[in-house]
Amino acid sequence: MWLKNNPRPDYNYQKDISGCGLAGIIHRQRKLIPGSEIVKSINLMNDRGNGLGSGFAAYGIYPEYKDYYAFHIMYGERADIEGVERFIRENYEVAKIERIPHYHVSSIVFHPRLRRYFVRPKKDRPDREVAELSDDDFVVRTVMKINVEENGAYVFSSGKNMGAFKGVGFPKDIAEFYGINEYEAYIWTGHNRFPTNTPGWWGGAHPFTLLDWSIVHNGEISSYGINKRYLEMFGYRCTLMTDTEVMAYLFDLLIRKHHLSIETACMALAAPFWKDIxxxxxxxxxxxxxxxxxxxxxxxxxxxxxxxxxSKGLVGLNDRIKLRPLVAAEKGPLLYMASEESAIREICSNPERVWSPRAGYPVIAWLEEEGTGITAELASISEGASLRL
Amino acid sequence: MVRSYIPAEFIVEVDHEKCRRCKRCLLNCSFGALEFKDRVTPLHEQCVACHRCLTFCPEGAISVEANPLGFKYSHNWSPQLRKNIWKQAETGGVLLTGMGNELPYPIIWDCLVLDACQVTNPSIDPLREPMELKTFLGSKPDFLEFDTGADGTLRLKTKMPPQIAIETPIIFAPMSYGALSFNAHKAMAIAAAEFGTVLETGEGGLHRDLYPYKDHIIVQCASGRFGVHAEYLNAGVGVEIKIGQGAKPGIGGHLPGEKIGEEISKTRMIPRGTDALSPAPHHDIYSIEDLRQLIYAIKEAIDYKPVSVKIAAVHNVAAIASGIVRAGADILYLDGFRGGTGASPTIIRDHVGIPIELALAAVDDRLRQEGIRNQASIIAAGSIRSSADVAKAIALGADAVAIGTGALIAMGCRVCQKCYTGNCAWGIATQRPELTRRLDPEVAAQRLVNLLHAWSSELKEILGSLGVNAIESLRGSRERLRGIGLDALTLDIMGIKPAGR
Incomplete structure (x- = not known):
């Protein structure tokens, strides 16, 4: 029950509705930030959630396996594990399989079985006989397959050198459960959820991820119906009864498959008005x-x-008339974004700049990257620069 | 002459106390239902309830009522069926009619309800926030490629196919010059230009006086090829190949010779006084590959502006639509079984075809399943009666809707269904000069603009209550619809949930 509701025909789903708090930090020079920072920040906005969902995404946490896709999978029953692992072993080189470390927390009575896999698609995997999918595409297909077909299993993280950790509880409980303080990352996002229905489902917590993309979201997508049907045209299956996953898949489609820049993709998702165009x-x-x-x-x-x-940075984006809060702050190589300014000041008492990003204008921060020409200078923050209105 | 057995449908009452015998009603009645024999005397059998006389009676002395004549009750043998048989027994002919299907099939639009925001997402006030209805009809690529200019600005690399831009997702449906008067055509052209939408010509060509409205016209090429020449094909923003019509799928057309006066003769390029017969099929399109050839022949002639293909909604519409899109159509015009007509056999109008609601849902689904939905825009038509129908059609997957009967009603039409007689008292569906001059194109255009304005404003209210501020966020978003009283299979076909879920 806490893993997956009954499967439904495509249109006959119950949409999940939620309000939320969110927070994120990026160190543009890839210096690792302890998990305690994001936990502190998101905890300050405790009243933006109701204990029915929380989660974190961390980038740079698996350097020793950075060339492997890290699958985080939750299972309902022990019996659910076998089929999924058989599929993984058949199709992937497996570097490591382990239980995702977690700790007893008194407020979390039930939780799914949590396992992680460091894997790489086999060069001679069975589907190669009939298809020519890239590794990324094969991973996407694997995630969709497990999430749609395996009723008791749900892949909630599938990127390289990153991971999502999420579940049902207040942020402090989920942080303690997963031992978030033990991880260090150069990008962190955190989420505190206030769902108004379908409580108690671990898969419904944020972040939502696909490959390296992860999304934490505060809002309700009123265009969910068409966004979902649009994605289905390209083979995405929206399985999670919540609208946030369409964001992750839209970014995947627009950026990875259609090769739009992040900025351009943001302008598709939060399009400028005709009068401005x-x-x-x-x-x-x-x-x-x-x-x-x-x-x-x-x-x-x-x-x-x-x-x-x-894997290359962090983006903050509001809808085109800014109906939900988002505040940004900068200090040296650090960029902070959160639903409330207080959540930033909790971990950065004297930011150099604090601002409220404009509706529909993305705040884009890049990581410095060796060999790719993204220097510290270029890794600056841009704000919808291509649209000069 | 043997007296007809058919009783009058309406009873005209003249209040002779009020009547000042000005005879204005006699001048206005185009159906011969009023005589003057020392006072105004109705010929009830001739009355069609067009309301022209009573609208213009300065004394308010005339009323028209349905004939209360009793018929022995039979659920099976309705009075209408008995009348039809009497008519056929008297004439031996096919019964003709105008407008759309009038039988009491379930109206699915009225079984659909729209969503609204409460608490968890804010509704948007269209009087305070931008609310966008702008729509583009035409084929869209599946994805775009960009690069950036020297100054970092975004530049499009992909070549976009031409689009027809409209300010509201409502266009005027094809109704031919011939079926309609010149003034009716002109009114729609003026209104389309003023509001920023388009008028479809229908199959009767385009009068030269309307060529200046070319940015707001889609010209039609139908089986009769009336008035089709190179200049005509380029006299609009796109061309529509008409295969079928919701009111009479699989049936051709017949404009009687008496309607072919000087102007229509010139426009249609046929001799005066000859009947204009549209064949049932295009005799150069007996298959989908023939259609493809015509689509591309036309595209060559019009510099690859959008080509639309109009079909009637029939049982296998989804597969047909897929074929049409793959054949190269940029716009797919779907006409449901309630679509109107100037003249059709009643039996065809009332019994052939399927509702637009189901056809639209099936077609949108099929094009999505095949991954070709971007390749063509969908126009839904066949009795769009209000802005709610527009919103529901768009939520089911239409890019835009076309209004025919609705536009005629705005100009004064009473839906008396006598378009085929050529006697339209309101000057809309007639070529009789004394009647056509009753319709002032400027006044009628203003009424049409008012209608577009009213419906567009209502659409904005609907979008606002749904918490979205662009029409594309409603398009195909069936999650915002719920069904009331529809069976499970119908809901499944439409991809919507029942109310309460």
Whole structure:
């Protein structure tokens, strides 16, 4: 029950509704930040959740397995494990399988069986006889397959050198349960959830992830119905009864599959208004007009603030009329974003700059990267720079 | 002459106390239902309830009521069926009618309800926040490629196919010049231009006086090829190939010679006074590959502007639609079984085809399953009666809707269903000069603009209550619909949940 409700036909799902608090930190020079920081920050916004869901995403936590996909899988019953592991062993080189470390917390009575796998798709895996999928595509397909077909199993993290940790409880309980303080990461996001229905489902907590993408989300996607049907056209299966997963899949589709830049993808999800597009110079007007025409079904409408983390950085984005709070602050190489300024000041008492990002304008922070030309200078924060309104 | 057995449908009452015998009613009645024999005398059998006389009676002396004549009750042998048989027994002919299917099939629109926001997501006030209805009709690529200019601005690399931009997802449905008067056509052209939408010409060509409205016209090419020439094909923003019509799927058209006056003769490129017969099929389209050839022949002629294909909603509509999109159509126009007509055999109008609601849902699903939904826009038509129907059609998956009967009603039409007689008292569906001049195109255009404005404003209210501020966030978002009183299979076909779920 705490793992998965009954399977449903495509349209006949019950949508999950939730309010939330979120927080994120990135150290652009890849210095590791202890988990205690994000826990402290998200804990301050305790009243933004109701104890029915919390989670964290951490980047840079598995350096020794950085070339392997780290699958975090929750299982309902012991019997559910066998089929999934058989599939994994058949298709993946397995570097390590282990229980995700967790600790007894008095407020968490039931929890699913939690295991993690460091794996790499086999070069000669069985599907190669009929398909030519890239490793990433094969991993996406694996995640969709397990989440749709295996009723008692749910993959909640599948990226490299990153991991999601989530469950039902207040942030402090979930943090203690997973021992978040023991991890160190150069990007952290945290989430505190206030669901108004389908309580008690571990899979429904944030972050939602796919490959390296992870999303923590405060809001309700009023355009969920069409976003979901749009994604289904490209083979994504929205299985989690919650609207946040469409964000993760939309970013995956637009950025990884369609090769849009993060900035452009953000402008598809939180599209500028026609009246603003009309005022742009001809070339840019045509670009954005076409973006809206072609990606209209990817426009995420309704109130939202999200933190979207990936292997190269962190993005904060609001809906196009900013119906949910999001505050950003900067101190040296550190960028903080949270639902409330207090959550930032809790861990950074004297930021150099605090601001409230504009509706629909992404705040984009890049990690410094050796060999890719992203230097400390370039790894600066941009804010919807390509749209000069 | 043997007296007809058919009793009058309506009874016209003239209050002779009030009547000042000005005879204005006689001038207005185009169906010969009023005589003057020392006072105004109704010929009840001729009355069609067009309301023209009573609308213009300065004394308010005329009323029209349904004939209360009693018929021995039979659920099976309704009075209408008995009348039809009497008519056929008298004439031996196919019964004709105008407008759309009138039988009491379930109206699925009225079994669908829309969602609204409460607490967890805020509704949006369209009077205070931007609310976007702008719509683009045409084929869209599956994805876009961009690069950045020297100054870092975003530049499009993909070549976008041409689109038809409309300010509201409502267009005027194809109704031919011939079925409609010139003034009716002109009113719709003026209104389309003023509001920023388009008028479809229908199959009767386009009068040259309307060529200046080319940015707001989609010209049609139907089985009769009336008025089709190179300049005509380029006299609009796109071309529509009409395969079928919801009111009479599989049936051609017949505009009688008496309607073919000088102007229609010129526009349709046929001699004056000859009947204009549209064949049932296009005789150069007997298969889907033939359609593909015509689509591309037209595209060559119009510099690859959007080509639309209009079909009637029939049983296998989803598979047909998929074929049409794969054949290269940029727009798919679906006309449901309640769609209107200027003239159709009653038996076809009332018994052939399927409801637009189901056809639209099935087509949108099929195109998505096949991953080709981006390749064509869908226009849904066939009795769109209010902005609620528009919103529901868009939620089911339409890009836009077309209104025909609704637009005629706005111009004054009473839905008397006598379009095929050519006697339209309101100057809409007639070519008689003394009647057509009753319709002032400027006044009618204003009424149409008012209707578009009203419906668009209502659509914005609906979007706001749904908590979205762009029409594309409702398009295909069936999660925002619920069904009331629909059976499980119908719900399944439409991909919507019952109310309460």
């Amino acid at each position: 009309e005022r742009l110079p001809e070339e840019e007007k045509m670009a954005l007009k076409s973006l809206r025409m072609v990606y209209g079904s990817a426009l995420v409408n309704g109130p939202f603030a999200i933190l979207f983390a990936h």
